[in-house]
Amino acid sequence: MKFELVFRHWDLFLSGVWVTLHLTALALIIGFMIALPAALSLTRRSRFSPLVRGYVYFFRGTPLLVQTYLIYYGLAQFEFVRESWAWFFLREAWWCALIAFSLNSGAYTAEILRGAIATTPKGEIDGAKALGLSERQVTWLILLPSALRRALPQYGNEVVFMLHGTVVASIITIQDILGVGRTVNAKYYIAYEGLLSAAALYMVITFTLVWVFRRVEKRYLRHLDIDFGQTGKKPGKVAGADAGVPQMR
Amino acid sequence: MNSSGEIVGFDIDIANALCDKIGKSCKMVQSEWDGIIPALIERKCDAIIASMSITEERMQIIDFSTKYYNSPGRFIAKEGAGLTDTAEGLAGKVVGLQRGTTFNDFMDGEMPDVELKLYGTQDEVYLDLTAGRIDAAFADSIAMSDGFLNTDAGKGYAFFGRDYLEVKYFGVGAGIAVRKGEEDLRDAFSAAIQAIRDSGEYKAINDKYFAVDIFGG
Known part of the structure; x- marks a missing residue:
């Protein structure tokens, strides 16, 4: 193992980490902005529902690699695309x-949010209505805050999946963490060192994200009285596995 | 690759002819370029017949037969793009090439300031050249005239600049790579190359693909 070759190129790996984090964060933010209206339209019958459903089916039904290839190499084949403003x-x-990545994350996140919204206890909504809140107020003050909290564990998974999904960028010439690892491998005809270093970096980022989500879940799901497996406390009324779908009885 | 999914091409025909001469049955496996030397070292294959240049750097970890052809590297770009093949002439331009090739080493060593885009396969380089994402491509001249310039996709593209044959980067031609310590196999390939040169089989394969003799001086 020749890890000194990896250390010699630490600056490349650092820029790779930046590219990966940058892509992941932006894709998640844009994806979330797509997902929120998409999830609302999926849970209530609206004019756009069929369109949104088609979008979610397509992006959840095909691999991210294929989607990226279609956008990068596929669209570039058409002259009218190359001559339009979009070519910029x-x-x-x-x-x-x-x-x-944004469209992909948007579809998965929409499905996560749809699930969380659909399993909102009926009593919460009825209570809000009884207090005389308007439809809009019910959505923004009761439904979404409740659903977003309960979506947290699954959304944490989506964040990690998206991070790992960004490796696809390396095959369309982007020097992300994996791209740098492969370049270093190719330069010195080595097989493992570059990839192992990339794997270690992904692992560090993943564990950091998991830790952050644990903290956030602890804070925002406290009212559900969930045992997070660290306190040694006995599970409360709602077991951890059901955290996403607590039932009012 | 042909319509029945078999791998075809100059290297494959040469490989089959050499295996015949040695009297062994060979199984062909395809590999991504940047993993091909590790695959040989890890014993996932026993020889590389893939237009691999015999370079000093590679000789430190693997062994080569004598060359079976030698062709210069060259740049290609859109006809009339007016590019020159110097660091100044390519400043601000993007050059596409295959990751981990001798052309990659040359650009890193001689024109480090020219922006490169690295691809896994040469076909992806051509796709992005025709899409206009890169301004020029740098690779083996014969591979490019055969695989791109003489095809429909390559219409309107042409070579520019000189021939690149610097031994320091490009070695002394393409040879068959084997693991170090396997002198018998190496020498068998070298002898087989001489044998198909003498018997005319080499010429027949050469003429099937190329208009000129690519063995080189």
Whole structure:
């Protein structure tokens, strides 16, 4: 094992970490902005529901790699795409990756939020209505705060999946963590060192994210009295496995 | 690759002819370029017949037969793009090439300031060249005339600049790579190359793909 070759290129790996984090964060933010209205339209019959359902089916039904390839190499085959204003973005691998990742994350997040909204205890909504809140107020003051909290554990998974999904960027010439690992491998005809270093970096980022989500869940799901497996406390009324779908009885 | 999914091409025909001469049955496996030397070292294959240049750097970890052809590296770009093949002429331009190739080493060593885009396969380089994402490509001249310039996709593209044959980067031609310590296999391949040169089989394969003799001087 020749890890000194990896250390010699620590600056490349550092820039790879930045590219990966940058892509992941932006894709999650844009994805969330797509997912929120999409989830609301999925849970109530609206004009856009079929369209939104089609979008979610397509992006959850096909691999991220294929989606990225279609946007990067596929769209570039059409002359009218290359001559339109969109080429300004689609020309760059970075934008293609961001578009693909955002749409993908948007579809998965929409499904997570839809589930959380659909399992909102009926009593919470009835109570709000009884207090005379308008439809809009019920959505923004009761439904979404309650659903978003309960969606946290699953959303934490989506964040980690998205982080790992960004490796796809390396095959469309982006020098993310994996891209740098492969370049270093190729430069010195080695097989493991570059990949192992990349794996270690992904692991550090993943564990940091998992830790952050644990803290956030602890804070925002406290009212559900969940045992997070660290306190040694006996499970409360709602067991950990059911955390996403507490039932009012 | 042909319609029945078999791997085809100059290297494959040469490989089959050499295996015949040695009297062994060979199984062909495909590999991504940047993992091909590790695959040989890890014994996932026993020889590499993939237009691999015999370079000093590679000789430190693997062994080579004598060359079976030698062709220069060259740049290609859109016809009339007016590019020159110097660091100044390529400043602000993007050059696409295959990751981990001799062309990659050359650019890193001689034109470190020119922006590179690294691809896993040469086909992806051509896709992005025609899409206009890169301004030029740098690779083996014969591979590019055969695989791109002489195809429909390559219409309107042409070579520019000189031939690149610097031994320091590009070695002394393409050879068959084997693991270190396997002198018998190496020498068998070298002898087989000489044998198909003498018997005319080499010429037949050469002429099937190329208009010129690519063995080189």
